Amino acid sequence: MTINKYQGRTKEEAVEKAKQELGEGTVILNVKEIKPKGIFQIFKNTTYEVTAAVEEKEAFTVPKKAENISLAADEKIALPKPESDWKEMLAQARAAEPPAEKATEPAGNSLHEDLERRLENLSNMLEKQFAAEHPVREEIPEVREADSESLQFMKMLYRTLLENEVNERYVNQIMEEGEKVLHNGSSVDMILANVYQKLILKLGQPEVICADGKKPRVIFFIGPTGVGKTTTLAKIASKYKVEYEKKVAFLTADTYRIAATDQLRTYANILDAPMSIIYTVEEMNRAIAQMSDYDLVFVDTAGFSHHNDTQREDMKKLLDGLDEAYEKEVYLVLSATTKYRDLLEIADIYKELADYRLIFTKLDETSAYGNILNIRLYSGAKLSYMTVGQNVPEDIEVFDMQKLVKQLLGGR
Ligand SMILES: Nc1nc2c(ncn2[C@@H]2O[C@H](COP(=O)(O)OP(=O)(O)OP(=O)(O)O)[C@@H](O)[C@H]2O)c(=O)[nH]1
Ligand SMILES: [Mg+2]
Structure with missing residues (x-):
């Protein structure tokens, strides 16, 4: 996946720049209004910055080193092979714990609040990641035991999507695609950013009526x-x-x-x-x-x-x-x-x-x-x-x- 930022005087201009550079299949991940700052702000106009992505065709990539992991990037993370395979763990978790009603799971509520907070922070997180001067790096321990927090979090995302009536087939697809690039040891924020991006790409850009073509x-x-x-x-x-x-x-x-x-x-x-x-x-x-x-x-x-x-x-x-x-x-x-x-x-x-x-x-x-x-x-x-x-x-x-x-x- 290629992700870049583009600026323009209007949102449309910034989106157009992104489309020109990234081509067909460009998806806008985030739109940010940049208000002028400082004492001369009244003479400046508001500008817009869009974060856009395009998913490349599947290609074999050499996994990056663990210390170069970026929070939102869809890159393979090279970690020593965990003892218990992530995929298997999740499959076991799914089998053991079928989707439950929110009300019947008190622990789920605090997790839900946590998820809301994390979602709020997500665009900030994406922002940080793309700030070229200060790339966000994540310290990943060499080998981790079964990461219960990440696993719990994956399970909660899985349940939340099902509760929102996303069909199980697509939920599994999204989770499995996520599993391909995330491994045991991925942070909760990495998991969330990955699922978020997957969903945005799947939904694509909205297409609306074109009123400037040939009449009528x-x-x-x-x-x-x-x-x-x-x-x-x-x-x-x-x-x-x-x-x-x-x-x-x-x-x-x-x-x-x-x-x-x-x-x-x-x-x-x-x-x-x-x-x-x-x-x-x-x-x-x-x-x-x-x-x-x-x-x-x-x-x-x-x-x-x-x-x-x-x-x-x-x-x-x-x-x-x-x-x-x-x-x-x-x-x-x-x-x-x-x-x-x-x-x-x-x-x-x-x-x-x-x-x-x-x-x-x-x-x-x-x-x-x-x-x-x-x-x-x-x-x-x-x-x-x-x-x-x-x-x-x-x-x-x-x-x-x-x-x-x-x-x-x-x-x-
Ligand atoms: N709550 C809600 N009601 C809506 C919405 N859009 C339309 N309605 C209502 O749905 C009802 C049917 O709307 P219409 O626009 O007549 O639907 P239609 O598809 O043209 O219906 P037919 O021509 O009979 O097939 C009306 O009472 C609308 O006010 C919406 O977004 N929310
Ligand atoms: Mg009608």
């Missing part, structure tokens, strides 16, 4: 019934219209319910944007042709059960039927409160319809965020927006991976 760009919202497609569409359209001053227009293909068109019309009226109802592919292309002056055309669609073949076919026709002259983006809207197994099925069925990005709604109704990671990994689709309430337009955010990972690891 057509944005479809698809997904099961009642997940919040129309509300989310209105929130996003409103942001683009009000904050970014883009020209937005609406189409609705949701002609199954009478109230559906009224709902969208209300938002269109508030935003003073045109809206058309479309029944066929031809009507869609004709309507968009008349919206050539608009930056973004938001298309609301009817929610349907993924078991309904007719509606699925109609949706496919609509998505495939968009005139090739137009660029499109498709967002699959999912509720964070839907069961894991159902989400898998939905992700599969909608994959047959289009390549989509993921929006998760109703995050205010759950505290377990594991399904976001599960579906991101299962579908391979990029995350985009998350919604946290019913208020239009404010209850929406672009996914913040640092925040999400902290939550997955038991932080606030």
Whole structure:
């Protein structure tokens, strides 16, 4: 893994520099606002510093010497082979102690508080590591006996991820990948930094609507019934219209319910944007042709059960039927409160319809965020927006991976 820091006058500028240097697959680990200091601070502007990483393809590397271990780096640590193998120890621990409810484990609570404190310190720790003049070095004793603190900590991370409903398969994967680079003797902070980075890389960068491309760009919202497609569409359209001053227009293909068109019309009226109802592919292309002056055309669609073949076919026709002259983006809207197994099925069925990005709604109704990671990994689709309430337009955010990972690891 290559990790570097980049500065810019804006967050976007710093991110752009990182992407240019590190290339595809760049992941932002941390964003820091640097306020000017000193008596001339009023003449200086705030700058931004991003810590970015890119994971290289697996390559054989010569393990570094133990005294050069860095806290957050994903490097192999050369230690004398421990007497009891780390992996085996963890496997035994898992077998002996299946994930327990927080409430039934008093010792777990103080460990949890400890984890929260450590998560708080994590970005500082990453910062320190990248300060080139003062690389942080960790003293590792030559050989350690079974390191009970590290083992306890690995077990707690394992349990916390499961409690947050990250699927066991992915939890095992993350832990096993961690085990490859961490050995008995790794400090708790090294373990945490490693798992944190693994999760950030797995989640990837959020991808959102591009409003600067060829006009008009057509944005479809698809997904099961009642997940919040129309509300989310209105929130996003409103942001683009009000904050970014883009020209937005609406189409609705949701002609199954009478109230559906009224709902969208209300938002269109508030935003003073045109809206058309479309029944066929031809009507869609004709309507968009008349919206050539608009930056973004938001298309609301009817929610349907993924078991309904007719509606699925109609949706496919609509998505495939968009005139090739137009660029499109498709967002699959999912509720964070839907069961894991159902989400898998939905992700599969909608994959047959289009390549989509993921929006998760109703995050205010759950505290377990594991399904976001599960579906991101299962579908391979990029995350985009998350919604946290019913208020239009404010209850929406672009996914913040640092925040999400902290939550997955038991932080606030
Ligand atoms: N708590 C909460 N409720 C939400 C959120 N987003 C949408 N809702 C609510 O979910 C309900 C359904 O929202 P809609 O936008 O109509 O959902 P839809 O997917 O368009 O529904 P159909 O068109 O019937 O398939 C409404 O009561 C919304 O206010 C959210 O982030 N949190
Ligand atoms: Mg709707």
